[in-house]
Amino acid sequence: MRLNVAIEKSNIEQERTNPINDDHLNTPRAHPLQTKNKQPPISDRRITFVLIIIVVSALTFGALIIWREAWLQSSLGKPPLASLIAFGIAVLALLIGHRYCADTMINDFNPEDLLVPALSLSDITRKFLGQPWRGLALATALGLSIYMLWQLPGMSPEVSYAGVFLAWGLAITLCMLAFAPEQLRAQLTSPIQWTTNRWMILTLACITLLALGLRTWNIDTIPFTVSGDEAAQGLESLRVLTGELRNPFATGWFAVPTMSFFFNSLSLRIFGTDIVGLRLPWALVGTATLLVTFLLVKQLTDWRLGLITSVLLTTYHYHIHFSRLGSNTIADPLLMTLALFFLYRALACGKLIHWVFVGIVCGLTLYSYIGARLVLVVILIILSYQLIRDPRGLWARHRYGLLIALMGFLVIGAPMIQYALRFPELFNERVTEVGILQSGWLSREVEIRGQSVPEILLDQFLRSALAFNFYPDRKAWYDLQQPLLDPFFGALFILGLGYSTIRALGPNADQRLFPFVAWWWGGTILGGMLTESPPSSQRLFSLSLPVCFFIALGVWRLACMARFALPRIMPNLIPIIAVVIFSIVSVEMYFRDYTPRRIHGGPYAEIATELAPILNELTPTHTMYFFGAPKMYSDFSVFSYLAPGVNWVDITKPLVGPVTLDLIPNDRAAVFIFLPHRIAELQSVREAFPGGEIYEIVRPYDGKVIVTLYII
Structure with missing residues (x-):
């Protein structure tokens, strides 16, 4: 038993000191305790x-x-x-x-032994003394963080935050460089073992392409409706482009950190301020989650189970749907997966760079949707679990790594932590x-x-x-x-x-x-x-x-x-059948059954999405008179995002008696828009302004008229 443990420690130490072999696409090595x-x-x-x-x-x-x-x-x-x-x-x-x-062979995914040799303070000191630039990089990163914390409280919303943002990004970069592996170039350029891994790599590539297609195909119309929350986040991103929103280290709409609006503004600048520009970056985030999922499950169990999990997530209608929305909610599982992957890489290999990444990913959660804060809770639960299982060993082997992770968290999260302390109610x-x-x-x-x-x-x-x-x-x-x-x-x-x-x-x-x-x-x-x-x-x-x-x-x-x-059956047949059935049922349910019903976003968001192209076409020449109150008003966020610049008039009170001509000042062309609950008022408008054209918008799924336009 002692010999086996010694062999395992030797193997892990070799992996830690030989970065060229630190390749997550390599076939898992046999566990030394595994029996034939x-x-x-x-x-x-x-x-x-x-x-x-x-x-x-x-x-x-x-x-x-x-x-x-x-x-x-x-x-x-x-x-x-x-x-x-x-x-x-x-x-x-x-x-x-x-x-x-x-x-049995199909279950031989023995976990890697977490008992890596302890990293001593002398090892870290020797690394920094031997390469003084590491200490300089770390000191500069900490100095930049202090500079940001000193500058931010005195900055008003109208000034430029470019300087502190650059300082923030530079601090993160220097923090990573300070703990980068000594043979980083060799590790990054080391060839993947194509001969032994070609089928796994090809399969993973196909999964990624499938995931990308399922999340970007007709992304402007699937789902058809742009929800009010999507549009509100799009409007916040537009404020970044217009210069109205300048502080990336605060919270905005519904207490969402403004950093996500800065991220989304990049795609709006590149692809335009439309539905594609709003949704596409989050579809890419959803696709990236599948790759990290494979790496995480492979790290924890086995590459075959990683592929199965990735395929299931690729075709899961729940994940497909949220990947196609213009909302930062999709980033939650990506951040959690990254944090867990780097945490277990750090526990298994003991490399300082992995601990830095743990802290950085945890810090990033402060800039995403509030659900991403679950990452911090889960990481603390896992560390507590490991501490209970091995009270002395965890701290003895990984105490410096844990401190480095905390430092990385503070470097990247310092601005939002300061904001939370200054404005706890908003945060x-x-x-x-x-x-x-x-x-x-x-x-x-x-x-x-x-x-x-x-x-x-x-x-x-x-x-x-x-x-x-x-x-x-x-x-x-x-x-x-x-x-x-x-x-x-x-x-x-x-x-x-x-x-x-x-x-x-x-x-x-x-x-x-x-x-x-x-x-x-x-x-x-x-x-x-x-x-x-x-x-x-x-x-x-x-x-x-x-x-x-x-x-x-x-x-x-x-x-x-x-x-x-039943030894004679094919061991992979059951997982393949299950994955194929799950994928077909899930994809068919989302694209054939769910999408045509236009449930997402609710009926009023559907109405606004339908009206937007018509409004954009008629806006230069017509005034819009909206009969939607008390259920819907013209300041609805979907109108504001998809059809900006419309000249609106909300008719809040029901029309009683004959309609007078002064309803339309200056005899300008007008469009009267009626929701179903106020359609009875259409007749009065027609009597006052005869000769107009009636246009009804019908929901394809059930044939119901959802909005009626009277254009004069």
Whole structure:
């Protein structure tokens, strides 16, 4: 045993000191403790076969009950207890099956040993003394950070922030250079082992192209509606282009950090201030998430499981939809995936640059959507988990790395941390609004419902935890009107979640499953249970990635058991079939079923999106008289973004009696726009201004008239 551990430490030390071999696309090396496969006894195969039958039967039974209750009858009260019991039986059978087939070929992803040699202070000192420019770079980075903190409080919104922004970017760059590997050039230019990895690389390239296509094809019309939130963020980005918004280290619309508006303004400048310019950068962010997902899952488990997870996420309608929106919500899973990847690279290899990246990614979360702050919580939970598992070892081996990560976090996050300390109400405004504790929602619900706090919290938890299985989305961000997974893949998700949770927290814990467990449970509680109106798809969106991982793991484990019980079957057949079915069902659901219904954004955003091109065409010659109050007004953000410069007149009060000619001053050409709830007033306008043209806009999906125009 000691010899094996010594061999492992030697291998890891060699990996740490030889950057040329530090290639994430290399085939995983065999674990030194891994035993050779032996022919299993017939009795074990029979037991495993029975367990497979139990797992499949229990999952099918539970899925059918969910399908009946949530899909056919839509009786969305308490989730059926029978389905939860069935899923529990399936998880238990899968855990028992793990004991019989842990050594089969399809399951040989033994985690890398985290016991890397400790990095001493003398090693770091020797590195900086031997290369004085490192110390100079680090000192300059810290000096620039102090300069920013000194300058920002005294700067007004009207002055240019270019100087402090450049100082911020330079500080980050110098911080990374100070801890860059000594053979960085060799590491960056080291060739990938094409011969042994060509199929994996080609497959990953195809997945990336597929993901890019699914997220950018007809991005200006899918989804058709530009939501009010998309348009509002687009307007903030336009303020950057016009010079009205100059401070990237503050919060703006709905307490969203302004840095994301600066990022989005780049695409508006390049591609134009239209729907494509608004949405395209976030589609690229969604595509990048798939690549990092592969690297993370490969780092934690196995490259095959990484490919499966990436394909599932590529074709998952939930991730496709949010990748096609002009909103920074899509950045949440990318930031979490990057942070976890660098954290486990740092724990496995002990390289200082990885710890710097951990801090930098964590610092970036302060500049993104509020949901990205979950990254900080999950990282702290994982470090606490590692500390509990190895109280002395974690601090002894990684204390300097942890301090360097903290330094990187402070360098990149210093401006927003200062802003949060100066204006805590603005920084936490959104949390205060939607948090059930901060907003007083919980105490109000106790009085309204007449239920106790534990009863309400349980209901909140069930609605959040079962958003992928039983309860439909309650917000117009997606408003799928059904759970986020179909009943059968939802059952596989529960299987993988239950298996991972028990394996990560139980005896002989598989520590490499814990980050996904912490991610899912942390997001469910903080982004669902403790917020108003769960399940809300925009707050649970980052969970789309661990959900795909749990589905992949459930399929993987079933394939392992099948390979053990039936050695002659192809080991990869089950995952391939599952991935193909999931992809076809998910993509078809989004593009053929969901998209034509134009649910996203709500009916008023749909009306505004339909009207925008007509308004832009008629604006030079016509005045728009809008009959939308009290449900809709002309200052709606979608109008402001898609049809700027329109001369609006809101007719807020219903027309009573004959309409006088002074409704239109100066006898100018006019367009009267009627929403369905005020269509009765059209007749009065026609009588006052005869000879006009009536134009009706009809929703293609159901043939309903959603808005009527009378043009004179």
